[in-house]
Amino acid sequence: MVNNVKTVLVTGATGFIGNHVVEQLLATHDVRVITTARTKPTGAPWLSNVTFIPFDISTDFSEKDLFTYFERPDAVIHLAWQGLPDYKSLAHLDTYWLQHYRFLTNLLTNGLTDLTVTGTCLEYGLQSGCLTEDLPTQPTTAYGLAKDTLRKTLDLFVADRNILFKWVRLFYMFGKGQNPRSLLAQVEAAALRNEPVFNMSKGEQLRDYLPVTSVANNLVRIALQKQITGIINCASGQPIAVRTLVERFMQEHQYALTLNLGYYPYPDYEPLAFWGHPAKLQSLTNP
Amino acid sequence: MVNNVKTVLVTGATGFIGNHVVEQLLATHDVRVITTARTKPTGAPWLSNVTFIPFDISTDFSEKDLFTYFERPDAVIHLAWQGLPDYKSLAHLDTYWLQHYRFLTNLLTNGLTDLTVTGTCLEYGLQSGCLTEDLPTQPTTAYGLAKDTLRKTLDLFVADRNILFKWVRLFYMFGKGQNPRSLLAQVEAAALRNEPVFNMSKGEQLRDYLPVTSVANNLVRIALQKQITGIINCASGQPIAVRTLVERFMQEHQYALTLNLGYYPYPDYEPLAFWGHPAKLQSLTNP
Known part of the structure; x- marks a missing residue:
């Protein structure tokens, strides 16, 4: 069931996922995008097709009606977040989360009825295996706890209100525009520098990866429907060993690096094997 | 093992529990108490035996060294919290929790090494039965979520620091100074007004009750030792039906009210039967 959504406000539009979300939305929808001094949009192919509205979430907007200021969008896809990838900074809790809470509740108080926000698999904390949306969360990072607290x-806030609220938990992703510090970006950079060896962890950890274009497509589909709300894992449900992921990527691009497995330890804030249960997402695909 | 604690700062000292905590601490310790315009201490027998230091947590204290301001106490017992008993107000989250987080981290950043804070059984949410400290929390109220987020x-914050941090989850209590809106206070008031009937819930819910003097004693003992840290249930481990509690109370005081059971529904934010597992607390009593 498709919502009667015509205009969508996207935050974090110039980020890794946001770029793809805007591109996909533009085919059918009127898109508004927030700009700040920090995130001047450059290079995106959709620059001339969206409406830019300046806004900075770190300013005091408590007296403003942001819903009217953003020209009453039918739906909001809220991707923006600060301070990543430092998952351990307490600024996620003592600074950012309240900014986002106030921003979103300002919109909802003033009339927004359809909100999609991205969460993170770090909300699950150190729980292993196939993770379903109804598991009690146990975040162990400041970022995971901030997102978890925001969602809760x-x-x-929405409990007694007539609001469609969708919380999309992101797992891992790769693709065009990814952070240069992310794994596959580093593999690519090393290959292009003709380095013989690539240092990495043992690579046996099992993760849930999706191409960023699929993530963006899932987000757009979730945002534009009104049947499925609450927490939705944005996951493949198909765990893959990180070593396999890297080898497959090298094969596709014919990179000839030798993997130096076990050079780095595993991060302490992630379990060795976890992936998302994607049934809720898939029920969207096949109604 | 007793800490080498000589001076203790108590917040919320004029509250129901605080009054008893200060009284018990004074026998052996130097006690400092915070006063605000809202909580002018009156009537407490210990008024002339403590040091009062004015402070208001709702002001901007970000530039101050609160630890020095409070004259470098050896330990802090933090009981204060606003807006109770309205457990559902979002002010617990969007206003109070950050004030308390900033207050406590200001003290810890500036040198406090021993902190005891009161939590609540509402952090457990709607989980039934005997609740152990290591259960994942699932709060369903704004107050429970705010306390849970503060603790997490x-x-x-304390993870990489040499700090004794004790989080004491309070269950139910009764005694001198209790809120006039609490159950036994209302029974007493009705009896003193010579009302024939007392309207209440069915009374079959099982709860964990302690006299407030025991709660205060537990808090003082927890605060003054350094062996047991982390979450500690302040509970009896002995569930009692609320109806039995009321009947026992009436018998003790020879009140002749007739109970109109089932007049009120059960609150929606509590399970029908839950109580605290007190092993950690009891290991303190019998080392």
């Missing part, structure tokens, strides 16, 4: 607080 | 955030 918004849940309390 | 402080856990992240």
Whole structure:
């Protein structure tokens, strides 16, 4: 069931996922994008096709009606977040989460009825295996706890209101525009520098990866429907060993690096094997 | 093992529990108490035996060294919290929790090494039965979520620091100074007004009750030792039906009310039967 959504406000539009979300939305929708001094949009092919509205979430907007300021969008896809990839900084909790809570509740108080926000698999914390949306969360990072608290607080906020609230938990992704510090970007950079060896972890950890274009497509489909709300894992449900992921990537691009497995330890804030249960997402695909 | 604690700062000292905590601490310790315009201490027998230091947590204290301001106490017992008993107000999250987080981390950053804070059984949410400290929390109220988030955030904060952090989850209590809106206070008031009937819930819910003097004693003992840290249930481990509690109370005081059971529904934010597992607390009593 498709919502009667015509205009969508996208935050974080110039980020890794946001770029692809805007591109896909533009085929059918009127898109508004937030700009700040920090995120001047450059290079995106959709620059001339969206409406830019300046806004900075770190300013005091408590007296403003942001919903009217953003020209009453039918739906909001909220991707923006600060301070990544430093998952451990307490700024996620003592600074950012309240900014996002106030931003989103300002929109909802003033009339927004359809909100999609990205969460993270770090909300699950160190739980292993196939993770379903109804598992109690146990985040161990400041970022995971901030997102988890934001979701729980918004849940309390929307409880007695007529609001479509979708919380999309992102797992891992790769693709065009990815952070240069991410794994496959580093493999690519090493290959292009003709380095013989690539240092990495043992690579046996099992992760849930999706191409960023699929992530963006899932987000757009979730945002534009009104049947499925609450927490939705944006996951493949198909765990892959990180070593296999890297080898497959090298094969596709015919990179001839030798992998130096076990050079780095595993990060302490992730379990060795976890992936998302994608049933809720897939029920969208096949109605 | 007793800490070498000589001076203790108590917040919320004029509250229901605080009054008893200060009284018990004064026998052996030097006690400092915070006063605000809102909580002018009156009537407490210990008024002339403590040091009062004015402070308001809702002001901007970000530039101050609060630890020095409070004259470098050896330990802090933090009981204060606003807005109770309205457990559902979102102010617990969007206003109070950050004030408390900033207050406590200001003290810890500036040298406090021993902190005891009261949590709540509402952090467990709707989980039934005997609740152990290591259960994942699932709060369903704004107050429970705010306390839960405060505890988790402080856990992240103290992780790499040499700090004794004790989080004491309170269950139910009764005694001198209790809120006039609490159950036994209302029974007493009705009896003193010579009302024939007392309207209440069915009374079959099982709860964990302690006299407030025991709660205060537990808090003082927890605060003054350094062996047991982390989450500690302040509970009896002995569930009692609320109806039995009321009947026992009436018998003790020879009140002749008739109970109109089932007049009120059960609150929606509590399970029908839950109580605290007190092993950690009891290991303190019998070392």
